[in-house]
Every structure is written in structure tokens, then in C-alpha cells.
Amino acid sequence: QAVLTQPSSLSASPGASVRLTCTLRSGVSVGAYRIYWFQQKPGSPPHFLLRYKSDSDVDLGSGVPSRFSGSKDASANAGILVISGLQSDDEGDYYCLLWHNNAYVFGSGTKVTVL
Amino acid sequence: DVRLLQSGAEVKKPGATVKISCKVFGFPFTDFYIHWVQESPGKGLQWVGFIDPSDSKSTYSETFQDRVTITADKSTDTVHLAFNSLTSGDTAVYFCAAGDRFEIWGQGTLVSVSS
Numbered sequence: 001q002a003v004l005t006q007p008s009s010l011s012a013s014p015g016a017s018v019r020l021t022c023t024l025r026s027g028v029s030v031g032a033y034r035i036y037w038f039q040q041k042p043g044s045p046p047h048f049l050l051r052y053k054s055d056s057d058v059d060l061g062s063g064v065p066s067r068f069s070g071s072k073d074a075s076a077n078a079g080i081l082v083i084s085g086l087q088s089d090d091e092g093d094y095y096c097l098l099w100h101n102n103a104y105v106f107g108s109g110t111k112v113t114v115l
Numbered sequence: 116d117v118r119l120l121q122s123g124a125e126v127k128k129p130g131a132t133v134k135i136s137c138k139v140f141g142f143p144f145t146d147f148y149i150h151w152v153q154e155s156p157g158k159g160l161q162w163v164g165f166i167d168p169s170d171s172k173s174t175y176s177e178t179f180q181d182r183v184t185i186t187a188d189k190s191t192d193t194v195h196l197a198f199n200s201l202t203s204g205d206t207a208v209y210f211c212a213a214g215d216r217f218e219i220w221g222q223g224t225l226v227s228v229s230s
Contacts, residue, residue, distance in 0.1 A: 036216070036217065038160075038217070040160075045210050045212070045220035045221065045222065045223055046152070046160065046210070046212075046217070046220065047220075048214075048216050048217050048218045051216060059216065061216065061218065062218065093159075095159065095160050097162070097217070102174065103162065103174070103175075103176050103177065104150070104162040104165075104176075105162065106152075106159065106160040106161060106162060107159075108159055109159040109160065
């Protein structure tokens with residue numbers, strides 16, 4: 001079982017709020033980890049959005065709008081990326097990342113489509 | 116101007132070795148770890164490993180540790196990724212990234228493996 005699982009795709013209308021999940025494997029507790037989030041568009045490298053460990057330990061990337069925010073859902077053992085006021089430019093692939101067992105691990109990625 | 120400049124595309128035959136490079140501009144070479152990330156069709160992003168240019172100590176993903184070597188050359192501010200025993204499954208774009216938030220990315224290097 002993969003360490004990090006993300007839904008393969010998600011679609012929503014402009015202006016909507018979307019919630020991307022990054023679920024940790026059973027036995028790997030989300031509370032202990034700083035979760036990184038990246039956006040990637042075709043033909044470009046990933047772009048750092050934010051990293052979140054707790055409300056007092058959160059770091060938004062340079063130039064990243066506050067429409068992007070992070071959180072955790074302990075009951076679901078998942079890291080969360082929320083995009084508020086979805087815009088057409090938000091289309092792309094979104095990846096989570098964490099440091100686990102002396103290695104970085106990426107999630108499988110979620111393709112976000114703006115309808 | 117803070118940036119990472121990667122070497123050009125490579126075409127290799129199965130079983131060969133490839134060595135690609137990532138040159139640092141605009142910040143002290145020893146300030147940040149340099150990571151390598153693989154982007155391949157159908158697999159998304161995979162972290163390959165990183166090096167600390169200050170002491171040349173490297174850490175690798177278990178997935179790649181038997182076949183990759185990451186080195187740092189302080190005389191040229193350049194990090195290299197060597198990948199041996201190539202197979203068609205290694206065909207991918209390889210990115211270098213720097214910063215504790217993976218904020219700085221190279222443009223990517225396409226490695227194609229084909230007989």
C-alpha cells in the first residue's frame with residue numbers, strides 16, 4: 001500500500017471551493033508530519049504552494065494567493081489542500097509530499113479540472 | 116537571479132548509463148540541499164534523492180538507491196545525477212530542485228531510453 005494516496009481527479013466550477021485530500025497509509029499518523037503541496041502544469045516543473053503541519057506551523061509559498069490553504073483531517077488521517085474561489089488558472093495536477101522513514105515521498109497526484 | 120539550469124536531453128540504449136547536471140545560479144552553492152525528482156507518464160512524481168553540497172552526503176529513495184549516484188562539484192556549483200543500467204521504464208523528465216521548501220526548480224531534462 002502506498003504511503004500517500006490522492007484521488008486521481010476532481011472537477012469543479014469557477015468560484016467553487018475544492019478540497020484535495022492526501023491520505024496517509026494506516027499506521028502512519030498525519031499529526032506527526034509536515035505536508036507539502038505542489039501544483040504542476042503541463043510542460044513545467046512543480047510549483048511549491050504551501051506546507052502545513054499545524055495552524056501555528058504553516059508556510060505559504062512566495063506569491064501564492066491566500067485562496068490556497070492547508071489543514072489536516074485527523075479522523076481521515078489526511079492532509080488537506082483547500083482552493084477557494086476556484087479560477088481557470090488553477091487547472092493542473094496537485095501533489096502532496098512528506099518526509100517519511102528518511103526519504104521524501106510524493107502522493108499519486110490529483111488532476112483538477114475547472115469546468 | 117536565482118535559478119537552476121539543467122543539461123540537455125539525452126537518448127540512451129537499455130543498459131547504458133546517463134549523467135545529467137544541474138548548475139546553481141544566484142545563491143551560495145552550499146546553502147541548500149539539491150534534490151532530484153522523476154516525472155514519468157503514468158507514475159507522476161517520484162523523489163530520487165538529495166545531496167548536501169556542503170559535505171557531499173547524499174540520501175536516496177529505496178526505489179532508486181541501487182542505480183543512482185548524486186554528486187556535487189563545488190568548483191562549478193553543479194550537481195550531477197548518474198543513473199546506470201537504464202531500462203525503458205526510466206524514460207522520464209528529471210528535475211532538480213533546491214530550497215527547504217522545494218521552491219527553486221530546474222527546467223527539467225528528458226532522458227529517453229530506447230533500443
